[in-house]
Amino acid sequence: MSEELKQLRNQIDAIDNELLQLISKRAGLAQQIGKIKKSGIIYRPEREAQILTRMQEHNPGPIGNKHIKQLFIEIMSVCRALEKPMSVAYLGPSGTFSEDAALKRFGSAITTIACDSIDEVFRAVETDTANYGVVPVENSTEGAVGRTMDLLLQTSLIICGEIQLAIHQFLMAQQTELTQINKIYTHPQSFAQCHQWLRINLPQISDIAFVPTASNADAAQQASIDKHAAAIASQRAAELFGLSICAENIEDDPKNTTRFLIIGKQTVDISGKDKTSLIMSTNNRSGAIYTLLKPLAQHGVSMSRLESRPSRTGLWQYVFFVDIEGHQQNENVATALAELRDKAAFLKILGSYPAT
Numbered sequence: 001m002s003e004e005l006k007q008l009r010n011q012i013d014a015i016d017n018e019l020l021q022l023i024s025k026r027a028g029l030a031q032q033i034g035k036i037k038k039s040g041i042i043y044r045p046e047r048e049a050q051i052l053t054r055m056q057e058h059n060p061g062p063i064g065n066k067h068i069k070q071l072f073i074e075i076m077s078v079c080r081a082l083e084k085p086m087s088v089a090y091l092g093p094s095g096t097f098s099e100d101a102a103l104k105r106f107g108s109a110i111t112t113i114a115c116d117s118i119d120e121v122f123r124a125v126e127t128d129t130a131n132y133g134v135v136p137v138e139n140s141t142e143g144a145v146g147r148t149m150d151l152l153l154q155t156s157l158i159i160c161g162e163i164q165l166a167i168h169q170f171l172m173a174q175q176t177e178l179t180q181i182n183k184i185y186t187h188p189q190s191f192a193q194c195h196q197w198l199r200i201n202l203p204q205i206s207d208i209a210f211v212p213t214a215s216n217a218d219a220a221q222q223a224s225i226d227k228h229a230a231a232i233a234s235q236r237a238a239e240l241f242g243l244s245i246c247a248e249n250i251e252d253d254p255k256n257t258t259r260f261l262i263i264g265k266q267t268v269d270i271s272g273k274d275k276t277s278l279i280m281s282t283n284n285r286s287g288a289i290y291t292l293l294k295p296l297a298q299h300g301v302s303m304s305r306l307e308s309r310p311s312r313t314g315l316w317q318y319v320f321f322v323d324i325e326g327h328q329q330n331e332n333v334a335t336a337l338a339e340l341r342d343k344a345a346f347l348k349i350l351g352s353y354p355a356t
């Protein structure tokens, strides 16, 4: 070993020793905080968002902000777990993008609970089987997830956060020779997202059988027991089912993103960069939707999303899902919401939470 390498490694060893002391000290402080939290609610999304923003703003480099964020999410995840273990329900099975989203936000020191349906995720949180739930709400190419929106209308749960996950699709199999593939297991939505790539890169496409599956993870699981088959799924699913990656990022739209919501029972304090989600409806008079949007405009509240959905209580009756910038505790948002409450036939505030 060269003298230079030895010296550099000695410096890394010294820094690791310091880091270990500092991380342990941080964990001890979190434990103390855990003891004084009388409510028993450990997870504080607004505080975590503030820490992550600060770390990225003060990041001296050379590590990129994406990785600094990941490192601190993991540190907070273990600190949180020391205060109190936490469970998160998601749309399973293991290896789905929903699980990726849960781990991306909460880090790895959580217990994940795989559910068979979005309904079951809501139920798990409502019945305290899980502390929080992660559900998909919209995809940049496929649009809104109707079932999540319908359940938000009925539930007493609160939105505590949002997670944006870039959806990267991988082609995986037991072997990496593309010409050997005669069957591809895939969720129909993933198939639609990779259609162009498959047509260009698989000359034998007309001889390939495409087998629809219930989830991406299911596709990977099936391919793991079928020698000449491949699957379209996430990188994590390939790792989980021991498959080799034949091609990466095969989605036709590289910006393809899914937005997930975190649902729970707690209200979230102001983080400084927040969003509030509402559901409202109006009677069917002309200009009625304008009446609803006017208080927002008058008080300088920006709207980031407006989506309509049948109310299921009457034919051609709609409810509107609205996301606005700001927290319910911000003065202009509070005033606009008070006025809205007077004007709307129905208004439900789903929660204020840190915007990502």
Ligand SMILES: O=C(O)C(=O)C[C@]1(C(=O)O)C=C[C@@H](O)C=C1
Binding pocket: 030, 033, 034, 042, 043, 044, 045, 047, 048, 051, 075, 076, 077, 079, 080, 083
């Ligand atoms: O500040 C707190 O309330 C903590 O419990 C500490 C901590 C952290 O590790 O920084 C951990 C969990 C919370 O979600 C927020 C932050």
